Amino acid sequence: MFFFCLTSAIAETAAHSAPTPDEGLLAEIAQGSEEALRALYAETSAAVYGFALSILKNTHDAEDVMQDTYIRLCGAASAYRPEGKPMAWILTITRNLARMRLRESGKTVYPDTPEQWPEETALFHSGSDDRLVLAAAMRRLADDERQIVMLHAVSGLKHREIAALLEQPMSTVLSRYHRALAKLRRELSGMLAE
Amino acid sequence: MNKKEKNQEIERRLAEEVQETTPDVMEDVLTGSRTAEPMAEDKIRQITETKRPRKPWKVVVAAAAAVALVTGGSVFAYRQINNGVDSIVQLDVNPSIEMKVNRSEKVLSAEALNDDAKEILGNMDLKGASLDVAMNALIGSMLQNGYIDELANSILITVENKDAAKGAALQERLSSEVEQLLQDGQVNGAVLSQTTSADGELSELARQYGISVGKAALVRQLVEADSLLDFASLAKLPINDLNLLASSRKIALDGVSFTGQASNGAYIGETKAKEIAFQRAGATDATAAELEIELDCDDGVMLYEVEFRVGGYKYEYDVDASTGEIRKEERKARPTQPTTTQGVGTTTAPASDPTESSAAQTTGSSGRLTVDQALNAALSHAGVSAQWAYDKSVELDYDHGVAVYEIEFHSAATEYEYKIDAATGEVLQWKSEEDDRPASTSAGGQEIGMEKAKALALERAGLTGDVRFVKEKREYDDGRLIYELEFRANGMEYECEIDAMSGAVLSWDSDGDD
Numbered sequence: 098m099f100f101f102c103l104t105s106a107i108a109e110t111a112a113h114s115a116p117t118p119d120e121g122l123l124a125e126i127a128q129g130s131e132e133a134l135r136a137l138y139a140e141t142s143a144a145v146y147g148f149a150l151s152i153l154k155n156t157h158d159a160e161d162v163m164q165d166t167y168i169r170l171c172g173a174a175s176a177y178r179p180e181g182k183p184m185a186w187i188l189t190i191t192r193n194l195a196r197m198r199l200r201e202s203g204k205t206v207y208p209d210t211p212e213q214w215p216e217e218t219a220l221f222h223s224g225s226d227d228r229l230v231l232a233a234a235m236r237r238l239a240d241d242e243r244q245i246v247m248l249h250a251v252s253g254l255k256h257r258e259i260a261a262l263l264e265q266p267m268s269t270v271l272s273r274y275h276r277a278l279a280k281l282r283r284e285l286s287g288m289l290a291e
Numbered sequence: 292m293n294k295k296e297k298n299q300e301i302e303r304r305l306a307e308e309v310q311e312t313t314p315d316v317m318e319d320v321l322t323g324s325r326t327a328e329p330m331a332e333d334k335i336r337q338i339t340e341t342k343r344p345r346k347p348w349k350v351v352v353a354a355a356a357a358v359a360l361v362t363g364g365s366v367f368a369y370r371q372i373n374n375g376v377d378s379i380v381q382l383d384v385n386p387s388i389e390m391k392v393n394r395s396e397k398v399l400s401a402e403a404l405n406d407d408a409k410e411i412l413g414n415m416d417l418k419g420a421s422l423d424v425a426m427n428a429l430i431g432s433m434l435q436n437g438y439i440d441e442l443a444n445s446i447l448i449t450v451e452n453k454d455a456a457k458g459a460a461l462q463e464r465l466s467s468e469v470e471q472l473l474q475d476g477q478v479n480g481a482v483l484s485q486t487t488s489a490d491g492e493l494s495e496l497a498r499q500y501g502i503s504v505g506k507a508a509l510v511r512q513l514v515e516a517d518s519l520l521d522f523a524s525l526a527k528l529p530i531n532d533l534n535l536l537a538s539s540r541k542i543a544l545d546g547v548s549f550t551g552q553a554s555n556g557a558y559i560g561e562t563k564a565k566e567i568a569f570q571r572a573g574a575t576d577a578t579a580a581e582l583e584i585e586l587d588c589d590d591g592v593m594l595y596e597v598e599f600r601v602g603g604y605k606y607e608y609d610v611d612a613s614t615g616e617i618r619k620e621e622r623k624a625r626p627t628q629p630t631t632t633q634g635v636g637t638t639t640a641p642a643s644d645p646t647e648s649s650a651a652q653t654t655g656s657s658g659r660l661t662v663d664q665a666l667n668a669a670l671s672h673a674g675v676s677a678q679w680a681y682d683k684s685v686e687l688d689y690d691h692g693v694a695v696y697e698i699e700f701h702s703a704a705t706e707y708e709y710k711i712d713a714a715t716g717e718v719l720q721w722k723s724e725e726d727d728r729p730a731s732t733s734a735g736g737q738e739i740g741m742e743k744a745k746a747l748a749l750e751r752a753g754l755t756g757d758v759r760f761v762k763e764k765r766e767y768d769d770g771r772l773i774y775e776l777e778f779r780a781n782g783m784e785y786e787c788e789i790d791a792m793s794g795a796v797l798s799w800d801s802d803g804d805d
Binding site: 130134135138142143146150156160163164168169171212226227228230234246248249250251265278281282283289 | 292295298299304306307308309310312313317319321325395
């Protein structure tokens with residue numbers, strides 16, 4: 098169900114399994130359709146979770162924020178005005194909730210434990226390459242860089258949309274994005290060797 | 292792999308890892324949204340609509356508590372879609388609270404800007420409540436906690452909205468709502484309200500002094516209107532004191548709407564302040580002339596400045612507005628106009644000499660600098676920006692027959708004293724010294740008294756007999772009580788400061804007349 102994204106992969110760089118949820122789902126959710134909520138959730142949850150994770154840097158808080166995002170979305174769906182960007186709209190909710198949680202971060206229930214994101218070398222021999230990439234993104238990138246790369250990779254938002262979502266100038270987003278990927282290429286050179 | 296392929300590979304793997312590790316919270320979402328939704332809003336509406344009348348704040352604090360309960364869990368569902376901030380509403384009493392509100396007037400956030408506000412907000416969570424409910428709860432809490440009562444009854448409401456008309460409408464509505472709430476709470480309130488628009492300087496000032504932008508706007512107006520006031524002192528005052536200052540000093544505040552009158556119930560009042568000063572000076576309504584009483588603030592303490600003239604002397608008292616204590620007193624021989632030959636041709640002030648000829652022209656006030664101009668001349672000479680000068684005082688005096696402004700101010704741990712030619716603005720004399728005199732150590736000691744101080748001064752000058760003191764001043768200088776004396780004898784002019792407890796001479800200055 099995730100793989101109708103061939104066109105977007107061509108449109109910009111690698112936007113894998115980029116979710117393009119149907120706006121109609123939101124209208125149905127507003128009517129109370131559980132089925133529509135399940136469909137929307139299935140399509141967008143990874144993007145929501147990934148974005149929350151990139152802001153909060155720990156899986157427990159990210160999970161809480163993901164849950165709150167969908168709960169809030171149910172209440173707000175009736176007021177969604179179709180403008181062709183349901184993904185960006187959902188991620189705005191996530192952004193607000195995650196930032197709120199960061200502000201309260203003195204109270205963060207689960208502290209940011211380094212063990213959660215092991216050193217690349219530890220993973221290098223475990224054969225878990227994908228995990229290595231995520232850990233590198235968590236450990237090596239600055240907060241802004243990580244959010245941009247995550248949004249680009251997982252939610253399939255365009256740089257322009259990312260700039261709007263993160264309230265940063267487009268040029269800043271672009272330069273941070275390129276710098277972030279340069280860092281990751283260097284970190285992961287062993288994996289990408291050929 | 293080329294660079295682009297590497298990037299794609301990295302992103303693909305990242306996306307895959309996130310996909311794989313995303314937890315499944317669908318069931319929690321379903322239960323959460325089902326249970327939360329009907330509860331939240333209905334409950335608020337029920338509480339606010341059914342039990343509004345008599346004692347609104349009690350009810351509403353409960354409502355706010357209910358809001359807190361519901362939003363406290365992670366299961367509050369917004370019907371509201373609009374998370375965008377439409378208006379910013381600030382409420383200042385002394386507690387300073389800022390609320391961000393969306394287009395349908397639901398509170399998106401409520402922030403305590405000072406410690407008093409933290410007490411007011413307590414563990415109310417106003418998020419998601421309607422603005423009306425939130426205002427009701429906040430005013431109620433302030434009444435309950437004693438921040439608003441008959442003694443201090445002023446509230447400032449500030450609204451910021453990009454749409455000026457909308458902001459103004461909201462300002463007006465909130466103002467009358469609050470007025471009503473205070474009436475219901477049996478308090479004669481004074482409500483000040485204004486709209487602001489984004490202003491970098493104001494936000495910076497607000498941040499610097501830890502106050503709301505709304506209060507910063509009010510303080511800035513006061514300071515701009517009256518150059519003897521300073522931002523730092525005023526920023527510490529509750530709105531009621533600012534309101535009192537504005538009316539006492541007859542400062543018209545632009546763009547601020549007023550209803551009701553600031554209460555001065557906490558203070559002794561102008562009449563009592565006058566009585567205290569008169570008694571000290573031995574003056575009566577019959578003997579005193581040119582009486583002026585003005586409220587002032589010195590380092591967070593509210594004072595009545597009482598000035599009057601009796602015979603050949605001018606008296607000035609600072610009376611603590613709360614306690615009636617005299618904090619500063621001064622008696623000066625009345626400025627004499629340069630009429631006789633005395634002093635002419637003998638000026639030794641470090642000014643070049645045109646002052647003498649111009650002195651003769653300063654008979655009319657037209658040729659004289661204003662207090663503001665004189666103060667600015669001193670500030671710019673000192674390189675101190677008006678914003679950073681505090682404890683400012685400006686007095687017109689005659690020095691060897693020349694009209695002179697004596698100016699004092701403090702800035703950055705330095706005390707400045709200037710004498711500015713009132714006709715030309717020329718700096719005749721200036722002095723700056725470190726502002727770090729230790730506070731008087733004689734807490735339990737006995738004040739030596741003005742007469743003893745005068746005797747000490749004469750002794751130091753080697754004078755005996757009848758000497759006329761042109762200035763006798765008793766004041767607190769950085770917490771230390773001092774006497775400041777000025778007298779003339781045998782063509783010499785003396786100025787000195789004496790510690791009121793130890794009798795030590797703190798500064799000494801003598802100036803030959805010829």
